[in-house]
Amino acid sequence: MKSTFENTLKLLALLLAMCWSQVALSMTCSTALGGSTEVLNMGAIKVTPAQVRAGAEIWRSATISRQFMCSERPNSLNEDTLKAFFFLDPISTVSGLDRSLEVGVTYLGRNTKASHGSRINLGTAVNCTPFCEPGSTMTGYNRYYALPISVSFQVYVKLTGITPPGSGKIANPGTLTVLRLAGGNDTFGNLPASNFATTLSGLNTVSFTSCQPTITVTGNSGATVGFGSISQKNAVLNKIEKQVPFSVNVNMSSVDNGQACPGATMQAAFSTTYTVRDQTTILPASNSGFGIVLARATAPTVPIVMNRIVDLGLVNGSVVQNRFTAGLKWLSTTPRVGPFTASATVDITFK
Known part of the structure; x- marks a missing residue:
């Protein structure tokens, strides 16, 4: 009888150990700053056929x-x-989206497509002492305590370049769960439901319009902005040495390609393949000692942040000229000498 009782206790202890093991596999996180779910809604977005190319961004949170x-x-x-x-697209809702659109997350300046099975490493969230080496057999003696982890990110929607639906409308995908926070030992399909998540809705409001304006950039040398000769002796740290105006011109006068533009809100987003400092300063080279800062002509001292949407206002005419400046900013008192080039791309969108 005693043996049976002892065996029952051993079995009960084993079952409790198994239950504890299952609980221990999940990292649970409370939100110290902000809500436990970020609910995003795109609102109405109009996309012109001229924008339908791989990588064109149509929305960013x-x-x-x-x-x-x-x-x-x-x-x-x-x-x-x-x-x-x-954990990106944790319940495979994003994967059901029309293939003409891509949803992703920007973290630390890097874009990651929200595809089921992908993760973004946010760093160490729990500290451990004293037996913390991977593979240690002494983990039962460890103490674990939370480390505050702060993150800043954005959600974006891009065009993939795949032809959109012939109706010009995206079939209602409902609400997409873009990401959920969890730990390194957690697995897709078994993530803690109480952890922070971000959802996105409104993709069914994306419409592909017939607004296809002609967009040109005009600088002081054709489509190029030239700074001329500037003396190295002028270099003063963080000083804007010279600003040169340029304009982004949007021509909607054609009957065939501009009919849907008037009444829409025009937006611009600048990007570059060059290294960017402080999200605003384009470096011709990593050691150039100077950079190029873009600004709106109406606010020449406020630099434009790369990859951030700038509202240009309602379209109420057939030709719209948006004026900007390109400024040369000293980043060193001993900049490199010689000719230089740098470039930026502007994406014009309508909503």
Whole structure:
């Protein structure tokens, strides 16, 4: 009888250990700053056929900032166990979106497509002492405590270049779960439901219009902005040495390609393949000692942030000229001498 009782206790202890192991596999996180779910809605977006090319961005959220406190008691350690991750498209809602659109996340300046199975590493969220080496057999003696982890990110929607639906409308995909926060030992399909998530809706309001204006850039040398000769002796740290005007011209006068433009809100977003400092300063080279800063002509001292949408106002005419400046900014008192080039791309969108 005693043996049976002892066996029952052993079995009960084993079952409890198994239950504890399952709980220990999930990292649970509370939101110390902001809500536990970020609910995004795109609003109405008009896309012209001229924009339908791979990589054209049609929408970007404001920057979302959160601070998390996470806890976990793992049974074993690997290099990712105590790290937090954004699990992208965790319940495969984004994967059902029309293939003409791509939804993704920008974190630390890098764009990552929200595809099921992808993760973004947010860094260490739980600290450990004293047996914390991966593979340690002494983890049962460890203490774990939360490290505040702060993140800032954006959600974007791009065109893939694949032909959109013939109706010009995106079939209603409902609400997409773009990401969910979880730990390195967590797995897709078994993520803690209480952890922070970001959802996106409104993609059914994306419409592909017949607004196809002719867009040109006019500088002081054709489509180029030239600064002429500038003396190295003028270099004063952070000073804007010279500003040169240029304009982005949008011609909607053609009957065939501009009919849907008037009444829409025009937006612009500048980007570049060159290195960018402080999100605003384009570097011709990493050691150039100077950079190029873009600004609206109406606010020449306010630099334009790369990859951030700038509202240009309602379209109420057939030809719209948007004026900007390109400024040369000293980043060193001993800049490199010689000719230089740098470039930026402007994407014009309508909504």
